[in-house]
Each structure stands twice: as structure tokens, then as C-alpha cells.
Amino acid sequence: MSIRTLDDLLAEGVSGRRVLVRADLNVPLDKQTGDITDDGRIRAVLPTLGALVEAGAKVVVCSHLGRPKGAPDPQFSLGPVAGRLGELLGAPVHFATDTVGDSARSTVADLADGQVALLENLRFNAGETSKDEAERAAFADQLAAFGDAYVDDAFGAVHRKHASVFDVPARLPHVAGRLVLREVEVLSKLTGDPERPYVVVLGGSKVSDKLAVIEALLPTVDRLLIGGGMCFTFLKAQGLEVGTSLLEKDMVDTCRNLLERSGGKIMLPVDVVVADAFAPDAAHDTVRVDGIPSHRLGLDVGPETVAGFSAALSQAKTIFWNGPMGVFEMPAFAAGTRGIAEAITKADAFSVVGGGDSAAAVRALGLDESSFGHISTGGGASLEYLEGKTLPGIAALEN
Numbered sequence: 001m002s003i004r005t006l007d008d009l010l011a012e013g014v015s016g017r018r019v020l021v022r023a024d025l026n027v028p029l030d031k032q033t034g035d036i037t038d039d040g041r042i043r044a045v046l047p048t049l050g051a052l053v054e055a056g057a058k059v060v061v062c063s064h065l066g067r068p069k070g071a072p073d074p075q076f077s078l079g080p081v082a083g084r085l086g087e088l089l090g091a092p093v094h095f096a097t098d099t100v101g102d103s104a105r106s107t108v109a110d111l112a113d114g115q116v117a118l119l120e121n122l123r124f125n126a127g128e129t130s131k132d133e134a135e136r137a138a139f140a141d142q143l144a145a146f147g148d149a150y151v152d153d154a155f156g157a158v159h160r161k162h163a164s165v166f167d168v169p170a171r172l173p174h175v176a177g178r179l180v181l182r183e184v185e186v187l188s189k190l191t192g193d194p195e196r197p198y199v200v201v202l203g204g205s206k207v208s209d210k211l212a213v214i215e216a217l218l219p220t221v222d223r224l225l226i227g228g229g230m231c232f233t234f235l236k237a238q239g240l241e242v243g244t245s246l247l248e249k250d251m252v253d254t255c256r257n258l259l260e261r262s263g264g265k266i267m268l269p270v271d272v273v274v275a276d277a278f279a280p281d282a283a284h285d286t287v288r289v290d291g292i293p294s295h296r297l298g299l300d301v302g303p304e305t306v307a308g309f310s311a312a313l314s315q316a317k318t319i320f321w322n323g324p325m326g327v328f329e330m331p332a333f334a335a336g337t338r339g340i341a342e343a344i345t346k347a348d349a350f351s352v353v354g355g356g357d358s359a360a361a362v363r364a365l366g367l368d369e370s371s372f373g374h375i376s377t378g379g380g381a382s383l384e385y386l387e388g389k390t391l392p393g394i395a396a397l398e399n
């Protein structure tokens, strides 16, 4: 990768300079309390922030959180993240209550060398995500005014052509942060010449988001194991009834076509856990995939599926896993995800976990993070990287 790195910037000297860092602090929040339920993405950016603090930079951090609609929305405030970031850094983080307004201007102006500021959610401003180049440019100008240099450490957002990711680096000397470099280094091993067998496990809920990656991966992988909410559209494509399970009807034909062209590489569940309702205490049973009752919905893969998938994983030398096998947030439907995660850790393979939810599942289930080769902070970003797409955030750093 022909891009400048944080070390290049540090070698130039950053003491007293304002360094604008784009981070991905889009952490999961508890729907009831608003508490941060997994701080993995905050921890992941600490090496970059720590190095800048130590070198005496005035560090201005910016990020998105959730998908607010271009205007302030308190439920998506980065305020709680500023608190947690300060705890992890061991120093207060000066929080600006707007992104490019008076609060941001005075917070940045008051920073002493080695101090850290966090701006309010970038997506409270329509210019951040706008498709209109001029609107994005106007917002990028305002943001770029807060930095003498720019560091992109937001790997989870490099696939977004957004102002803070794509337009700001065109306005400031720019480098890749430690997290972006590490993610690209690891994921490039999977797109290069992975050691075989190369087994990919896909789950989660968004079939339509993941069909392109299945298409792109089929020629490269030796086995593709599909579970999670997305497996029901594939089961339907095989002519099975899926009850009230998650189903993307307009994707059934595409799934059928993929199955026909997969050369037998795709493995689907043989049994699933079906429930009366999408609820933690819903009555549930394990059934064969050809016996899903019309009034029930599948919320996890069953034990036979876990055994079959685990056998395939035990042969693997390279593994990529994205998307939980079931609704792991509810203990009754977490066994499939746990089983597959454990099989991955037991395999004598280089394993990469991609996806905010999958990474959160690893931590929520109390699994040892160090038994995976790499836990990516990118969901969509890691998938698009594996698809071989040009990622706007990376392309902007190359220029």
C-alpha cells in the first residue's frame, strides 16, 4: 500500500500541531439504558491516540455513531463515548457538543499539547453523508479547519464515501493510523493467497448486503458455511418452508442461482432452533430444516448443524467469519454462535472475525479474543475489502 503512515507523521514531529483523527467509535448501545455494551472499537483506536498524545499533538477526534438523519439527535450523542474514551486513555477527553460550531471551535482552540478533544457525531450534519459533492465539500472544509494533519483510523468506515473519510484527506496532509494499517495488512492475507482449505462462515441478518460478497468469494473459498438469519432465504431457495423466519423474498431467486453455481461449496444448516416469537423467553424446539412449522421462526442453528460446520472448520487452514449464527443476544438462541466460535478457536487455522456484531458476540459470550488470529473492527468495510472493491477511505489516503 503506497500510503503514508502514522509513523511518517510522528517522524516529522507533531508537538503543538493539531491532528484531526477520524475514528470509528460507532459502538453498540443498550436500547433501554443507552450504556455502551461493547467498547471494542474505542479500545482499537487507543494505539493511534496514545502515540499522538505522547508526541505532544493536540488531538481532535471525530466519529459517527449510528445513523442519525443529518441533524442532532440526543440518542446518538457521542457524549458517553467521550467519557469511556477518557477512562481508557487515563486523561480527560474534552467533548464538543457540536461538530463544527461554536463549541467545537472553542474546544479545539483551548486544547493544550497532548490533550484530546472529541467532536459531536459527524452525522448530525447533513454534509457528512451527502451525495451532493458541494454539500460534502462545504462540511469537509469546516472539519479540515480543525487540523494541521489528518489521520484515518476509522477502518469500519473506509467503505463510506463520506466527508470525513473521503473529502477531508484531500484538504490536509494525511496518513493511515495504526488500526487501518493492521486491518489492511491482515485482510490482504485473505485476498492474496490464503492457506487452504479456506473456509468462510457467514451469518447475521442482512442477506442482501452479503450476496455480493458470496458471489465474489465463491471462486476463492473451499467451503462457505451459511447460518444466521440469512440462511432462511437460502433454505427457501431450496424449496423448503421457513415459517415466519427472517426472509428476503426478492432475494430467493438470486440465492437459488448462487446455490446452483456454487459447485457444492455452500453448506446450509440441517437443523434449526425454532421459536413461537422473537423474544428471550419464547417457547422453542430444535427441528430439521424440512420440518419448520408455518407459525414458528428460526432463531439459531441446531446442534447437528454446529457439528457439521465444526467438522468443516476443523480441516481449515484459513477462516473468515462474519455474522452471528443466531440471535446470540438472547441466551436461548446463543448456542449456535458459541459453538461455531469455539470451533474456530480450536481449528489449527489463521482466523479472522469481521463485523461489529460478530466481534461483540465473541466478547459477550466471554470467549478468549486472543484465540482468534484477528478481530476486525469493520463489518461492511471488511466484507467490501474481501470483495476487492475500491474503498473510498483507502483510495483517499493513496492520493
Ligand SMILES: Nc1ncnc2c1ncn2[C@@H]1O[C@H](COP(=O)(O)OP(=O)(O)OP(=O)(O)O)[C@@H](O)[C@H]1O
Pocket (backbone or CB within 6 Å): 203, 204, 205, 206, 228, 229, 230, 246, 298, 299, 300, 322, 323, 324, 325, 326, 327, 328, 329, 354, 355, 356, 357, 358, 359, 378, 379, 380
Ligand atoms: N435467525 C435470526 N433471525 C433474526 N435475526 C438474527 C438471526 N440470526 C442472527 N440474527 C441477528 O443478526 C444480527 C447481526 O447481523 P449483521 O448482519 O448486522 O451482522 P454483522 O455482519 O456481524 O454486523 P455488521 O456488519 O453490522 O458489523 C444480530 O443482532 C443477530 O441477533
Ligand SMILES: O=C(O)[C@H](O)COP(=O)(O)O
Pocket (backbone or CB within 6 Å): 024, 026, 066, 067, 156, 157, 160, 356, 378, 379, 380, 381
Ligand atoms: O458499524 C459499521 O459497520 C460502521 O461503523 C459503519 O457504519 P454504517 O454502516 O452506518 O456506515
